[in-house]
Amino acid sequence: MxxxxxxxxxxxxxxxxxxxxxxxxxxxxxxxxxxxxxxxxxxxxxxxxxxxxxxxxxxxxxxxxxxxxxxxxxxxxxxxxxxxxxxxxxxxxxxxxxxxxxxxxxxxxxxxxxxxxxxxxxxxxxxxxxxxxxxxxxxxxxxxxxxxxxxxxxxxxxxxxxxxxxxxxxxxxxxxxxxxxLSRQNLPQLRNKININNVKNLVGFGAYILYQSREANSISIFASGSELSIAMDVAKNLEKKQIGCKVISVPCQEIFWEQSLEYQMAILCNNTLKIAIEAGNDQSWSKFIGPHGAFFGVENFGKSGKNSDVYSHFGLTVEKITKKILKIINPAN
Missing domain, CATH: 3.40.50.970 (Thiamin diphosphate (ThDP)-binding fold, Pyr/PP domains)
Known part of the structure; x- marks a missing residue:
């Protein structure tokens, strides 16, 4: 160990x-x-x-x-x-x-x-x-x-x-x-670029706050694996429009649901819009985002192509997700 x-x-x-x-x-x-x-x-x-x-x-x-x-x-x-x-x-x-x-x-x-x-x-x-x-x-x-x-x-x-x-x-x-x-493609290192306690085993909480804006948080973005870096960049995009975000890494859902009710409430129970991003289907995310949240993922079989092109085909890019979130926040725009 x-x-x-x-x-x-x-x-x-x-x-x-x-x-x-x-x-x-x-x-x-x-x-x-x-x-x-x-x-x-x-x-x-x-x-x-x-x-x-x-x-x-x-x-x-x-x-x-x-x-x-x-x-x-x-x-x-x-x-x-x-x-x-x-x-x-x-x-x-x-x-x-x-x-x-x-x-x-x-x-x-x-x-x-x-x-x-x-x-x-x-x-x-x-x-x-x-x-x-x-x-x-x-x-x-x-x-x-x-x-x-x-x-x-x-x-x-x-x-x-x-x-x-x-x-x-x-x-x-x-x-x-x-x-x-585990991913086939290269992923950026995230944890060592953030002011966060890396001594603790944060995966041991199942889900944890990786990043939050200085502005009041109006959006919570949940993500795992290769989509966590996308979530981070979406949050930075929204910050430019004075929309505060909280990014929650969810490396193990099962461990999260074993945590105390107080910890679960600290992560989930707030008035923010709940967003989840994962390159798979949405079946295991409903308890995180609730009936009024939004899921960005893959609801059909994949496609053959460069992984960046396939991600773009399914709308899993920073630009496309940011645009859709802004539309959810303000449908008139």
């Missing part, structure tokens, strides 16, 4: 844009460097998922002394095997695939959650940000679908610091299954 905290501290001076799947791989290297009880793996996507670290040794039919399994294109079998590994007192397991393929392993995830197994599922390529791979590889309904499973924490970090905090929480779990959803 102290190694993750040390790694997180080093991120205070890390300002390069980086895909959260790559940030996750760095953290896996930190975790596995000093522990031999983690069995990693991937369903034929080790390089893309970033689940294999530098000191992993492959388990084969000739040699069972390793700590990494190439599962092949067998997502359901992978998680079933991970469940079996995790039942053993000594071992904990993590395994990866693309988020869109979580459909193939859903029965095994459900059993892991039912049996209270703290396996860790690493889902990369988590949105339309996949780009050219097109709608067959672009998850849309998957985040909401996973969030519907009891006893499953679904994490979606926005940058390297949030990713490290997610891993810190996941490896501490003893009876809750975890899924971490």
């Amino acid at each position: 102290s190694d993750i905290k040390k790694f997180k501290k080093e991120l205070d001076t890390f300002h390069n844009s980086e895909a959260t799947r790559k940030s996750s791989n760095k953290i896996i290297n930190v975790i596995c460097a000093k522990s031999d009880n983690y069995i990693g793996g991937s369903a034929d996507l080790s390089g893309s998922n970033g689940t294999k670290c530098n000191n992993h040794k492959i388990i084969s039919k000739e040699d069972f002394t390793g700590n990494y399994i190439h599962y092949g294109v067998r997502e359901h079998a992978m998680v079933a095997i991970m469940n079996g590994i995790n039942i053993h007192d000594k071992f904990k397991s993590f395994g990866g695939t693309f988020l869109v393929f979580s459909d193939y392993l859903r029965p095994s995830i459900r059993l892991a959650s039912l049996m209270k197994l703290p396996i860790i599922l690493v889902f990369t390529h988590d949105s339309i940000g996949v780009g050219e791979d097109g709608p067959t590889h672009q998850p849309v309904e998957h985040l909401s679908s996973l969030r519907a499973i009891p006893n499953l924490n679904v994490f979606r970090p926005a940058d390297a610091i949030e990713t490290s905090e997610c891993w810190e929480l996941m490896i501490k779990q003893t009876d809750t299954t975890s899924a971490i959803c």
Whole structure:
């Protein structure tokens, strides 16, 4: 645990844009460097998922002394095997695939959650940000679908610091299954550019205020993962028009709903217009934005193209979201 905290501290001076799947791989290297009880793996996507670290040794039919399994294109079998590994007192397991393929392993995830197994599922390529791979590889309904499973924490970090905090929480779990959803595309570092307490594990609150305007706040913008930077830029745009905003990062909805009622009310119970931005469908956001809020996301299958073009096609750009919010505030304009 102290190694993750040390790694997180080093991120205070890390300002390069980086895909959260790559940030996750760095953290896996930190975790596995000093522990031999983690069995990693991937369903034929080790390089893309970033689940294999530098000191992993492959388990084969000739040699069972390793700590990494190439599962092949067998997502359901992978998680079933991970469940079996995790039942053993000594071992904990993590395994990866693309988020869109979580459909193939859903029965095994459900059993892991039912049996209270703290396996860790690493889902990369988590949105339309996949780009050219097109709608067959672009998850849309998957985040909401996973969030519907009891006893499953679904994490979606926005940058390297949030990713490290997610891993810190996941490896501490003893009876809750975890899924971490990570970007293919590079994302800006947000937390180390804001005057915020990075010593605390803020992901541990499920949702937290990342930024708020000096002006009186009339809009609350909720976002996760790759859309958090969009939310930040929308807030800055609205500030230029003297509209105060609060930006709330929501890396794990399940953990947020476990917080005290007082904390939930501090985040949710105000007279602001509630906005949510996530490159998926809206099913898991209604409790945040209420019946009068607005959701910006993806309600149809994705498109093949540059990820920036696909985001623009679905209206997930700073300019388009800002324009629509202004129309909501003042329909006459």
